[in-house]
Amino acid sequence: MGDHHHGPAxxxxxxxxxxNHKDIGTMYLWFSxxxxxxxxxxxxxxxxxxxxxxxxxxxxxFFNQMTTLHGLIMVFGAIMPSFVGLANWLIPxxxxxxxxxxxxxxxxxxxxxxxxxxxxxSTLFMEGGAPAFGWTFYAPLSTTYxxxxxxxxxxxxxxxxxxxxxxxxxxxATVMNMxxxxxxxxxxxxxxxxxxxxxxxxxxxxxxxxxAVTMMLMDIHFGTxxxxxxxxxxxxxxxxxxxxxGHPEVYIIILPAFGVVSQIIPAFSRKPLxxxxxMVYATASIAFLSFIVWAHHMYTVGMPLAGExxxxxxxxxxAVPTGVKVFNWITTMWRGSLTFETPMLFxxxxxxxxxxxGFTGLMLSIAPADFQYHDTYFVVAHFHYVMxxxxxxxxxxxxxxxxxxxxxxxxxxxxxKTHFWISFIGFNITFFPQHFVGLAGMPxxxxxxxxxxxxxxxxxxxxxxxxxxxxLLFLYNVVxxxxxxxxxxxxxxxxxxxxxxxxxxxxxxxxxxEEPPAVPKPVGTF
Amino acid sequence: xxxxxxxxxxxxxxxxxxxxxxxxxxxxxTEMGGNIFELHMLIMWICVGIGVLVFGAxxxxxxxxxxxxxxxASQFHESTQVEVAWTVVPFLILIAMAFPATSTxxxxxxxxxxxxxxxxxxxxxxxxxxxxxxxxxxxxxxxNLATPQEEIYNTQGKGENYLLEVDEPLVIPTHTKVRxxxxxxxxxxxxxxxxxxxxRDAIPGFINEAWTRVPEEGIYRGQCTELCGAYHGFMPxxxxxxxxxxxxxxxxxxxxxxxxxxxxxxxxxxxxxxMDEGKRVYDxxxxxxxxxxxxGGVGNAIAGSPVVLGDIAAHMALVADGVSGTAMQxxxxxxxxxDMAAVLTYQRNAFGNNTGDVVQPGDVAxxxxx
Ligand code: HEM
Ligand SMILES: [Cu+2]
Numbered sequence: 067m068g069d070h071h072h073g074p075a076x077x078x079x080x081x082x083x084x085x086n087h088k089d090i091g092t093m094y095l096w097f098s099x100x101x102x103x104x105x106x107x108x109x110x111x112x113x114x115x116x117x118x119x120x121x122x123x124x125x126x127x128f129f130n131q132m133t134t135l136h137g138l139i140m141v142f143g144a145i146m147p148s149f150v151g152l153a154n155w156l157i158p159x160x161x162x163x164x165x166x167x168x169x170x171x172x173x174x175x176x177x178x179x180x181x182x183x184x185x186x187x188s189t190l191f192m193e194g195g196a197p198a199f200g201w202t203f204y205a206p207l208s209t210t211y212x213x214x215x216x217x218x219x220x221x222x223x224x225x226x227x228x229x230x231x232x233x234x235x236x237x238x239a240t241v242m243n244m245x246x247x248x249x250x251x252x253x254x255x256x257x258x259x260x261x262x263x264x265x266x267x268x269x270x271x272x273x274x275x276x277x278a279v280t281m282m283l284m285d286i287h288f289g290t291x292x293x294x295x296x297x298x299x300x301x302x303x304x305x306x307x308x309x310x311x312g313h314p315e316v317y318i319i320i321l322p323a324f325g326v327v328s329q330i331i332p333a334f335s336r337k338p339l340x341x342x343x344x345m346v347y348a349t350a351s352i353a354f355l356s357f358i359v360w361a362h363h364m365y366t367v368g369m370p371l372a373g374e375x376x377x378x379x380x381x382x383x384x385a386v387p388t389g390v391k392v393f394n395w396i397t398t399m400w401r402g403s404l405t406f407e408t409p410m411l412f413x414x415x416x417x418x419x420x421x422x423x424g425f426t427g428l429m430l431s432i433a434p435a436d437f438q439y440h441d442t443y444f445v446v447a448h449f450h451y452v453m454x455x456x457x458x459x460x461x462x463x464x465x466x467x468x469x470x471x472x473x474x475x476x477x478x479x480x481x482x483k484t485h486f487w488i489s490f491i492g493f494n495i496t497f498f499p500q501h502f503v504g505l506a507g508m509p510x511x512x513x514x515x516x517x518x519x520x521x522x523x524x525x526x527x528x529x530x531x532x533x534x535x536x537x538l539l540f541l542y543n544v545v546x547x548x549x550x551x552x553x554x555x556x557x558x559x560x561x562x563x564x565x566x567x568x569x570x571x572x573x574x575x576x577x578x579x580e581e582p583p584a585v586p587k588p589v590g591t592f
Numbered sequence: 593x594x595x596x597x598x599x600x601x602x603x604x605x606x607x608x609x610x611x612x613x614x615x616x617x618x619x620x621x622t623e624m625g626g627n628i629f630e631l632h633m634l635i636m637w638i639c640v641g642i643g644v645l646v647f648g649a650x651x652x653x654x655x656x657x658x659x660x661x662x663x664x665a666s667q668f669h670e671s672t673q674v675e676v677a678w679t680v681v682p683f684l685i686l687i688a689m690a691f692p693a694t695s696t697x698x699x700x701x702x703x704x705x706x707x708x709x710x711x712x713x714x715x716x717x718x719x720x721x722x723x724x725x726x727x728x729x730x731x732x733x734x735x736n737l738a739t740p741q742e743e744i745y746n747t748q749g750k751g752e753n754y755l756l757e758v759d760e761p762l763v764i765p766t767h768t769k770v771r772x773x774x775x776x777x778x779x780x781x782x783x784x785x786x787x788x789x790x791x792r793d794a795i796p797g798f799i800n801e802a803w804t805r806v807p808e809e810g811i812y813r814g815q816c817t818e819l820c821g822a823y824h825g826f827m828p829x830x831x832x833x834x835x836x837x838x839x840x841x842x843x844x845x846x847x848x849x850x851x852x853x854x855x856x857x858x859x860x861x862x863x864x865x866x867m868d869e870g871k872r873v874y875d876x877x878x879x880x881x882x883x884x885x886x887x888g889g890v891g892n893a894i895a896g897s898p899v900v901l902g903d904i905a906a907h908m909a910l911v912a913d914g915v916s917g918t919a920m921q922x923x924x925x926x927x928x929x930x931d932m933a934a935v936l937t938y939q940r941n942a943f944g945n946n947t948g949d950v951v952q953p954g955d956v957a958x959x960x961x962x
Contacts (some may be wrong), residue, residue, distance in 0.1 A: 119754065120746040127822035127890065200819045206796065207779040207821060210916070211716075295797020301780060302795060335657075336665040344675050366782060367793045368800035371701045378693065382686045386679060393678045396650045403665035404658045414654070421646060425639035432689070434696040435632045437791045438617055441782060441817040506614035507786040509817040512825030514744060516755050521613055 495529025870938025
């Protein structure tokens, strides 16, 4: 078909009606960055209030709205869409496909997101304020006791669930049907593998989340009592349903990040990924285990002893495949020929800090110890190590790594490295002390705290401002690259990069692989 | 500003863990707390050990295998033996961890043979304690945050136990196995006192169990640890562990007060008595939402409120039953007849409301029964 060879349409309709995986990927990435800044702004409000003991800037109720929106927007608005954007850009190029399998659906799955988040953010201006029950929205705080805006929150969750499911179906269909001849499953780049598995997780658990919010809706408006003990329902049921979604969700967030790291570390080690097959199996086992550990978030709800033991053992087991991944990455570096460009720095930052988060995860998995850790800042530290230093750092690495391929211009390496060091230091000043205050007894989600926590909280706030500011440098670096970066034209921007995406022209043309490429050689052999 | 510097300085000396900042879990005072602490330290040191190996290898590689030193990349990319080893060894380490973890957990779950049972009910935003006793009257009271609003809003210096102090602490005897039965009245709360290693969620419609045996007299402080609404950060816990004798006389005194209350409920109180008592009740139960001057806040203004200036029975019903879906809770079960009468009288005459109405405990009891 001739019209396939046209370039992009002009004007705003290019973006509104586009079915091009690269355009859609770009929109996802910019949208998620905007959400990252918005969620980050809420975090700054939180840290400013916690700078000192006493209430200074906001009221306790508003503080809870900030923590809730911060969590929801970061998880659903920043991290998840950013990886979907990356998948859109890269999966077709990595498997030698011309586009995603279902391009029109692709357009929809992006375009329903901005209205959903607009609606979620608009709850801030509604009577009674925005949702204030935490990103985990435990009933009955989120049902009987919630502000009226909860209905809009439920609707927003539904829409972004639909978006995620459409996105995942698209990824599954693309990977299963559109691989170039010769691109067998065990030759696929790790990023494609991790996304394929993530997409299955999403299809499995997003409907569960939809079920949970629908039951909330019924309880709120139609007189049912799914989660209300007074009507014969069960508030703990909510937590089981939520975490049946929620624990796989944390792996939905981290698996694509694993994929990114598995692409970048070999490139800058100039050495193939160590243990490709075991990486695939480890990812699959993590995905399987993620379905049977959800109640480790609920050790204190009063489960029977047998349940407690089961979830403890299953959770501890996750450390095994997670460990395999970390060992494989380090062995990939071992006896390589290492250089430390910005993407590699972010990957090494990821390795160190994610592993620390894995260690605290292992500590949290020990049920009796979790009685002391649960719902304290120790948990907050844990999940920021895995989600920020894990997912966000790897996403940042991905942007620096593939940006030159996308726009045909090189970012400023010195600015990139500065961004890394400020982020790394700012992140640790923010979150390392949170282990201490958590162990010392500071509960999470409180707007004010006892005096013994003051020093570390101030430190945390200072770190957060530093980390927050460093993201503006990132934005500047990316924009400056796109507008005026030094042009690059080599197909292989990085000498150690491997994979089909590095065989197309730089910048990547609007349409790639209209003819399937010859798949050179199995991944992992040079 | 001073604190900015101390925080900055702290960062520099953080490894020394000076300045009196607690950086680790406390073993607390109970045997179970000690066991949990040891478990925590054990797992932590195992992690540190693994971390040293893993990061050691990584940093060595970063140092030795860099291109700038001319290191050539070798191309190996798998080794079944190594991969099996680093799957099996961690698995064995986990099995080793599982033993102490399991035995400590069994201990946490051993709720039998308690000598004293206390029912703890979480309310937005206070705790209710009931000493269950089949022989006589149960002792019941609410425990509210005692830190004044002035300290929270920084118009007054903060005391040593800022946000960790209550008007009426929970009192328990030492060397006694105390069982806590934990539930909630509205949303989910969680009752946590780190020093005695008890944390259990308080869930409406469920009764959870936990226990402790405190060997040392002392004051142990904690907080609600499950987000329970706007004032989640303001419902602390204070446990006073006292000797058996002291406990016995304390509980006897409590029973005496309860009896006196019942007595009082039969009498007619003077307006001054009602107003004094009413102010006390207002300040502890209503002020957070309705303001010190009745000016409102989270809740409506009391000054000039149509409900307060209107029909007494409707006013009482609202306070007793709450307004569902709002922060206004049902106080009916929380207030004694005397408290209820007093706070109604107070609201109807304070803040310029000057209705001149007087509500007596008998009126309250009458309505409750009627
Ligand atoms: C070795 C792997 C891991 C283990 C054993 C583990 C274990 C745990 C446990 C037991 C908790 C519950 C703690 C509590 O609430 O008391 C927890 C919380 C959490 N974890 Fe992990 N975790 C691991 C990795 C991850 C990863 C990879 C992510 C996400 C990228 C993650 C995200 C979270 C989040 C978001 C929470 C807190 C949720 C909340 O209550 O708001 N964890 N983890
Ligand atoms: Cu989990």
